[in-house]
Amino acid sequence: MKSVAASPLIDHAPAPAVQARLRAGDDKAMLRAARDLTKDLGTARPAIYWADMTGSAVLGYAALAGAIVAGNPAVAVLCAVVSALALYRATLFIHELSHIHRNALPGFRFGWNALVGVPLLTPSFMYEGVHMLHHQRTRYGTVEDPEYLPLAMMKPWSLPLFVLIAMLLPVALLLRFAVLVPLGVVIPPLRRLVWQRFSALAINPDFRRRPPDDELRPRVFWQELAGSVWAIGLITASAIYGWRPLLIALAVMALAAVLNQLRTLVAHLWENDGEPMSVTAQFLDSVNVPPPGRIAEIWAPVGLRYHALHHLMPSMPYHALPEAHRRLVVELGAGSTYDGANHAGMAPLIGRIARSTMRWR
Numbered sequence: 001m002k003s004v005a006a007s008p009l010i011d012h013a014p015a016p017a018v019q020a021r022l023r024a025g026d027d028k029a030m031l032r033a034a035r036d037l038t039k040d041l042g043t044a045r046p047a048i049y050w051a052d053m054t055g056s057a058v059l060g061y062a063a064l065a066g067a068i069v070a071g072n073p074a075v076a077v078l079c080a081v082v083s084a085l086a087l088y089r090a091t092l093f094i095h096e097l098s099h100i101h102r103n104a105l106p107g108f109r110f111g112w113n114a115l116v117g118v119p120l121l122t123p124s125f126m127y128e129g130v131h132m133l134h135h136q137r138t139r140y141g142t143v144e145d146p147e148y149l150p151l152a153m154m155k156p157w158s159l160p161l162f163v164l165i166a167m168l169l170p171v172a173l174l175l176r177f178a179v180l181v182p183l184g185v186v187i188p189p190l191r192r193l194v195w196q197r198f199s200a201l202a203i204n205p206d207f208r209r210r211p212p213d214d215e216l217r218p219r220v221f222w223q224e225l226a227g228s229v230w231a232i233g234l235i236t237a238s239a240i241y242g243w244r245p246l247l248i249a250l251a252v253m254a255l256a257a258v259l260n261q262l263r264t265l266v267a268h269l270w271e272n273d274g275e276p277m278s279v280t281a282q283f284l285d286s287v288n289v290p291p292p293g294r295i296a297e298i299w300a301p302v303g304l305r306y307h308a309l310h311h312l313m314p315s316m317p318y319h320a321l322p323e324a325h326r327r328l329v330v331e332l333g334a335g336s337t338y339d340g341a342n343h344a345g346m347a348p349l350i351g352r353i354a355r356s357t358m359r360w361r
Helices: 016-022 028-036 046-069 073-091 093-097 108-117 158-186 188-198 217-241 244-265 279-284 307-312 318-332 346-357
Strands: none
Touching: 028 279, 028 307, 028 318, 046 073, 046 093, 046 108, 046 244, 073 093, 073 108, 073 244, 093 108, 108 217, 158 188, 158 217, 158 244, 158 346, 217 244, 244 346, 279 307, 307 318
């Protein structure tokens, strides 16, 4: 297995204590408890999914409209922030789409794409067939993981760059669908390049996406077609009627993208050097930010505040994760392996990763 340690961005190897934890075997008692205590929580409840997703989207679009038409700058900023938070929550249902059984929520994938994925130029194919690679036992934390970078071992300037580069995502998506996809129809090499490099919501710059399988291919066609028509329509309408609405929308989505990148920054401890890990080691390299704190539900919504627990049970519906966490805490107790993945909040986690980047050779 190729190691990420060869990257020029890597500044140091993991500390010995970290290496021991990353190479530890599985805590079978914890894995057994996670399986046995949550057997009744695995059914997705359509009413919760539909109400949460559509409510978030409607609030987000209404607030976006308010930001565009508001004459008072303070009101416009307030509406923009509300819009960014609501559309951020609505967008993160793409994560659920990558895990739920295709028959669990009839029509939800189409509804999400029509209401959120295509309008925000993040259709579900950009995550489906990609995200599950991150959960594969032998891929997690390696160079073959599209969603992993050893950020804790990288140079200090890599952290602010990692966050700030997300500001460019909305413009990049607009150009992808409005320009690169149509050009790819007539220039096959460009089409292959766009698919391999710019068709996955990934953070690993070495990741190259393979061609879609037979099940995904039709969805890719229709979602890309709809996204291209929508993106070209947005640019055309802006050229005719004015750019202000589109620029405000791009700013709102840039704010949501930065928030998501901050969430991604603290979703893991990012301490693996590229070698395969046990399930327990993967769990401990991941992060829960459970109650009593409430703010994590804003910056890590749709169950993502229980990201480590999600790595133990990837197919569990997001609305069941709080109860699963409660049961495991009661059963396993303080000081357990399970407790080792529970953290206090975003700021302490950023501080931990930042301090790690300062550990020079």
